[in-house]
Amino acid sequence: MARVRALYGTTPLHLIALATSLALTAYAALKIAETSGALSIGLWLVGAALVHDLVLFPLYTLLGRLAGRARPRRAVNHVRVPALLSGLLLLMFLPLILSLAPDSYRSATGLLPTPYLERWLVLTAALFLASGLLYALRARRAAH
Amino acid sequence: MNLSRLFSKTPPPGPFRPGAWRSPLRGRWMTSLLASVLLVGIPFVAVTGFLSYAAYNPRLGSNDLTANKGLLGFYLFDWPTEPVWLYAVNQGIHVIGGLVLTPVLLAKLWSVIPKLFTWPPVVSPAQALERLSLLALVGGAIFQFVTGTLNILYWYAFPFSFYPAHLYGAWVFTAGFVVHVAIKLPLMRRARRTRRLIDELRVPLEQTRPEERFEGQDELVPAAPREPTLSRRGLLGLVAGSSAAIFVLTAGQTIGGSVTRPVALLAPRGRVYGDGPNDFQVNKPAASVGVTAEMAGPSYRLELVRGAGGTVARSLSRGQLLELPQHTYRLPIACVEGWSTTQTWTGVRLRDLAALAGVPAGTVMTAESLEGQGTFATTTFSADQVAADKSLLALRVNGVDLSLDHGFPARIIIPAGPGVHNTKWVSRMTFEA
Numbered sequence: 389m390a391r392v393r394a395l396y397g398t399t400p401l402h403l404i405a406l407a408t409s410l411a412l413t414a415y416a417a418l419k420i421a422e423t424s425g426a427l428s429i430g431l432w433l434v435g436a437a438l439v440h441d442l443v444l445f446p447l448y449t450l451l452g453r454l455a456g457r458a459r460p461r462r463a464v465n466h467v468r469v470p471a472l473l474s475g476l477l478l479l480m481f482l483p484l485i486l487s488l489a490p491d492s493y494r495s496a497t498g499l500l501p502t503p504y505l506e507r508w509l510v511l512t513a514a515l516f517l518a519s520g521l522l523y524a525l526r527a528r529r530a531a532h
Numbered sequence: 533m534n535l536s537r538l539f540s541k542t543p544p545p546g547p548f549r550p551g552a553w554r555s556p557l558r559g560r561w562m563t564s565l566l567a568s569v570l571l572v573g574i575p576f577v578a579v580t581g582f583l584s585y586a587a588y589n590p591r592l593g594s595n596d597l598t599a600n601k602g603l604l605g606f607y608l609f610d611w612p613t614e615p616v617w618l619y620a621v622n623q624g625i626h627v628i629g630g631l632v633l634t635p636v637l638l639a640k641l642w643s644v645i646p647k648l649f650t651w652p653p654v655v656s657p658a659q660a661l662e663r664l665s666l667l668a669l670v671g672g673a674i675f676q677f678v679t680g681t682l683n684i685l686y687w688y689a690f691p692f693s694f695y696p697a698h699l700y701g702a703w704v705f706t707a708g709f710v711v712h713v714a715i716k717l718p719l720m721r722r723a724r725r726t727r728r729l730i731d732e733l734r735v736p737l738e739q740t741r742p743e744e745r746f747e748g749q750d751e752l753v754p755a756a757p758r759e760p761t762l763s764r765r766g767l768l769g770l771v772a773g774s775s776a777a778i779f780v781l782t783a784g785q786t787i788g789g790s791v792t793r794p795v796a797l798l799a800p801r802g803r804v805y806g807d808g809p810n811d812f813q814v815n816k817p818a819a820s821v822g823v824t825a826e827m828a829g830p831s832y833r834l835e836l837v838r839g840a841g842g843t844v845a846r847s848l849s850r851g852q853l854l855e856l857p858q859h860t861y862r863l864p865i866a867c868v869e870g871w872s873t874t875q876t877w878t879g880v881r882l883r884d885l886a887a888l889a890g891v892p893a894g895t896v897m898t899a900e901s902l903e904g905q906g907t908f909a910t911t912t913f914s915a916d917q918v919a920a921d922k923s924l925l926a927l928r929v930n931g932v933d934l935s936l937d938h939g940f941p942a943r944i945i946i947p948a949g950p951g952v953h954n955t956k957w958v959s960r961m962t963f964e965a
Contacts, residue, residue: 395533397656402715406661409711413668415603416703422600423700425692432690432697433704436674437667440641441648456761464761469770476774477781480634481798483687492686495820497813498937499803507797511781 448475462530466523470515477508535660536652543651553646556757557767559743560750564723566640566771567716573633574709580626581702584868587611587619587950593898593912597695604703611949613920618948620866620874624786627870630680631782635774637673639767646752662715669708675701684869685800722747737763785871788864801871809930810938813865813873815951817937821903823957825936828902832941834925834958836889839965840898845889850941853927856880856888861922867951877945879926882918882961891963894919899944902957911953913946918963922947925958 392400420429455468483489484504493501543549586608590596598605612618654660679701683694690697723746742757743750762770784796796802805811818824834853836846858878866872883893894915901909917923924945927934934940939956946953 395657397533397658402658403661405711405714406658406665409665409668409707410661412707413665413704416700416707419600419602419604420697420700423692423696425697428691429697429700432679432692433671433675433701434667436678437671440670440674441645445642445645461761465766468762472770473774473777476635476638477777477798480631480681480778481685483682483685483689484798484800488689489685489687492688493800496686496816497800497803498817498820499805501800503803504798511797 448472451475462526463523466519470512470519473515474508474512477511481508533657534655535657536655538654539652547646547649548651550651551755552649554754554756554758556740556742556754556760557762557764558643558646558752558754560719560723560746560752561727561743562764562767563640563643563752564720565729565768566636566643567720568724569636570633570640571713571720573629573636576625577629577633578702578706578709580622580629581698583608583622584619584626584950585699587622588953589912589914589917592896592914594910595912597693597907598699599696601696601699604700610914610916613917613923613947613949616861616863616922616947617866619950620786620864620872623866623868623870623950624783624872627680627684628779628783628786630677632775632779634677634681634778635771637677639771641670644752650751665708665711667708668704669712672701672705672708676705732768733765735763735765737761737766740764788873799871800869801867809932810935812875812938813871814937815865815867816956818957821906821909823902823936828936828941828957832959834942835960836885837960837962838889838891840962842962842965848888850927853880853925853942856884858927859921859924861924861945861947863922863924863945863947865945865951865954872951876930877924877926878928878931879924879942879945881921882913882923882925882944883920885925885961886918886963889961889963891965896964898962899955899958900960900962901955902959908952908955911944911955913944913953917946917949920947 389400392403396403417430420426420433423429451471452468455471456464458464458467478485481504484493484501485508487493487501487505490501493499546552585598585605588595588597589611590598590605591607596605654663676698679690679694679698682689683698688694726744726746737760740760740763743753745753780795782796782799782802784792784794785799785801787793790804793802794804801813805814818828830849833847833849835844836848837843838845857880859881860876860878862874862876864872864874882897886893886895886897895918896912896915897918898910898912903909913923922945925942926939926945927942929938934943939954939958942958943956944954944958
């Protein structure tokens with residue numbers, strides 16, 4: 389036992405659990421390899437983590453830091469919060485908002501995805517408006 | 533075995549430097565709190581996902597779209613026909629649950645990202661294996677969330693078929709998730725006990741301090757924290773608020789109703805078609821699958837066949853179908869994409885059609901559509917589905933004839949089944965002899 393620990397780094401139970409998990413992952417990878425478009429599935433699986441860690445995360449960190457420079461300091465979150473919510477909705481519903489697939493949307497629903505851009509714009513306006521009003525209210529209360 | 537000797541003692545520049553990560557809100561407690569939300573939420577999304585696979589009755593006919601699944605696609609049981617809302621609720625949890633958990637997943641990844649850049653990258657074989665499985669966990673999680681979301685928004689940007697990729701991706705994610713929970717659960721529980729959520733909700737920005745180093749070795753707590761610009765409760769509120777906003781902006785497409793549905797402003801199926809009896813959610817209108825009014829016109833016949841490749845036992849016009857005993861039920865169409873719509877359907881029981889074909893009520897049946905080609909143009913139904921009271925070949929909806937887009941002259945409505953199994957424009961039913 390102690391020798392396994394010294395060689396491996398922790399308890400053998402850890403090794404058993406990970407071996408089971410990785411074997412299942414490898415089995416799934418084997419099934420993916422037999423599927424048409426196997427290479428692209430693999431690329432998307434690994435690429436998903438890379439795009440998040442090396443593109444999306446640095447991007448929103450940078451934007452958050454830039455917004456953090458807003459002055460006065462207590463205005464920072466009144467800019468950052470509505471911007472983040474609006475950005476998250478844009479990111480998640482991008483295909484509808486930017487109408488990236490109007491043909492497949494219409495072929496499925498019989499409608500065109502035209503209203504989504506204006507809906508998102510109205511939501512964004514409402515978020516900033518609410519945040520601005522709250523800020524004005526707080527600023528007034530602080531002045532008193 | 534110490535593998536750290538393989539790497540230089542001084543970390544490379546950038547995110548690998550100690551002190552590169554400075555958010556005062558990162559720490560084991562924050563991570564463990566976000567982790568507990570995912571620990572509850574992810575199993576709901578995963579289990580409903582696997583159940584959805586079973587709902588297609590993959591054992592029958594050509595229902596299974598994952599040809600080479602091996603052990604990863606499994607037969608659980610014949611999918612039930614009661615309660616009728618079963619699949620609507622299942623997919624509501626799966627799709628709306630997945631969307632609502634997206635901000636939590638992003639926050640959890642934010643909270644642990646310094647660990648991606650630890651130096652040395654591996655110190656032991658144990659850690660090397662664990663980091664490999666974390667790639668499956670994180671890659672699998674984002675892959676599942678992204679492909680699922682793109683699929684319900686009809687942007688088929690991925691160059692592969694959704695069904696097998698989402699099923700195999702689910703296994704990669706599950707394998708990573710279960711072992712991660714097994715390894716980290718004790719740590720998560722200890723870290724959760726270092727603070728109380730209820731107390732944290734009372735701490736304003738001015739009093740927000742970084743977490744204490746947990747058990748003396750918390751690499752998430754920054755060495756040189758920046759002055760906080762957001763309180764801990766502010767961050768939690770932001771995550772919870774994002775999830776709540778996503779729920780409000782999408783859940784109406786599952787719940788339905790003339791008031792609730794239009795609230796789902798960003799849901800692909802939050803739209804209203806009109807106020808007529810046929811103005812409800814359409815999946816694939818006639819024009820998009822090449823079905824014409826002529827094909828559905830007076831020449832239309834429904835063929836009832838006994839045995840695969842067998843002879844036509846009966847050939848019925850729509851008029852003859854209307855002369856058979858009619859039954860009316862209020863049943864949902866619930867799509868795998870997480871939207872549903874409940875309508876009042878009138879038509880002939882499938883088991884009455886089985887009797888006309890000269891087979892017992894509980895017989896497996898394959899339905900073919902006038903659309904001919906296409907993934908769901910042919911669907912096979914279990915003996916239970918054919919025998920159920922509420923399984924209809926619907927001819928009318930909400931008191932009027934079906935519109936062509938909703939399957940005129942005749943469509944199948946299977947209670948509790950996946951939406952695409954409600955075959956439209958049915959032209960042939962083959963009963964296993």
